[in-house]
Amino acid sequence: MNVARQLYQLQELDLEIESDQRALGQVTGQLGESQAVLRAKAQLDSEQQRLEELKHQQHTAEWEIDDITTRIATAEESLFGGRIKNPKELASLQHEVETFKTRRDGLEEKALEVIDQVEQAEASLAEIKSRLEGLTADWQRQQKQLAEEQARLEAAIAELKQKRQLLSEQIEPQAVELYQALKKGKGRAVARVEQGICRGCRISLPTTDLQRARGSNLVQCSSCGRILFLP
Ligand SMILES: [Zn+2]
Numbered sequence: 001m002n003v004a005r006q007l008y009q010l011q012e013l014d015l016e017i018e019s020d021q022r023a024l025g026q027v028t029g030q031l032g033e034s035q036a037v038l039r040a041k042a043q044l045d046s047e048q049q050r051l052e053e054l055k056h057q058q059h060t061a062e063w064e065i066d067d068i069t070t071r072i073a074t075a076e077e078s079l080f081g082g083r084i085k086n087p088k089e090l091a092s093l094q095h096e097v098e099t100f101k102t103r104r105d106g107l108e109e110k111a112l113e114v115i116d117q118v119e120q121a122e123a124s125l126a127e128i129k130s131r132l133e134g135l136t137a138d139w140q141r142q143q144k145q146l147a148e149e150q151a152r153l154e155a156a157i158a159e160l161k162q163k164r165q166l167l168s169e170q171i172e173p174q175a176v177e178l179y180q181a182l183k184k185g186k187g188r189a190v191a192r193v194e195q196g197i198c199r200g201c202r203i204s205l206p207t208t209d210l211q212r213a214r215g216s217n218l219v220q221c222s223s224c225g226r227i228l229f230l231p
Helices: 003-030 035-080 087-170 173-186 207-214
Strands: 190-194 227-229
Touching (some): 003 087, 003 173, 003 190, 035 087, 207 227
Parallel strands (some): 190 227
16 A cells, blocks of 8 residues: 555544544543532531531520520519519519510510521522532433543543554654654644645645655645655
8 A cells, every 4th residue: 555545544533533532531621520519518608507506596596585484474473463562562563563464575576587588598409409409410411421431432442542553663764754743843734735736835746746746655735744645
């Protein structure tokens, strides 16, 4: 077989390997933690903490209400029990009961506000939980697909490399060396010739070069130096 054709095939394999390796790099880069899942988990933690604080506030308020209710009952017992006759003392007790009741009204108002906030936090927590479940399921699905794609690309690259090995063994070593050197310097070592033009540098080739390239000789473009391949 024409050496230029073999080198062109080698280049096709190299391009395919490079493209698969780029794809593999992208796939590997996407494997791992999901920022969206991590953010949702952090939100869940902070909302859970907020809910616990609110519940603590609610219990404290309820406990204070119970306590003050007991105090009111005790004061009212003394007030209406008939044992205390001193008007000054009675007035003072009356005042105490009123103060307690005002305070209890305030505490009850505060407790209602907290209960409202607890309900809101519980709803928000449920929303975050369901969002997190969705995100986690999406992420797991995506990771599975990526892992499959990774395995597919790795297998494809291994197969291409094997093909490349077999092909390069069939080509004369000097030609492979030239190919490698040109590839290193120019990216692509072999240029197709179409309508007498080198596709590597788009210059019109002299007829003599075209004739030589048509034979079994290895001919390099006089302008860009690439190996010429006439399909
Ligand atoms: Zn050229």
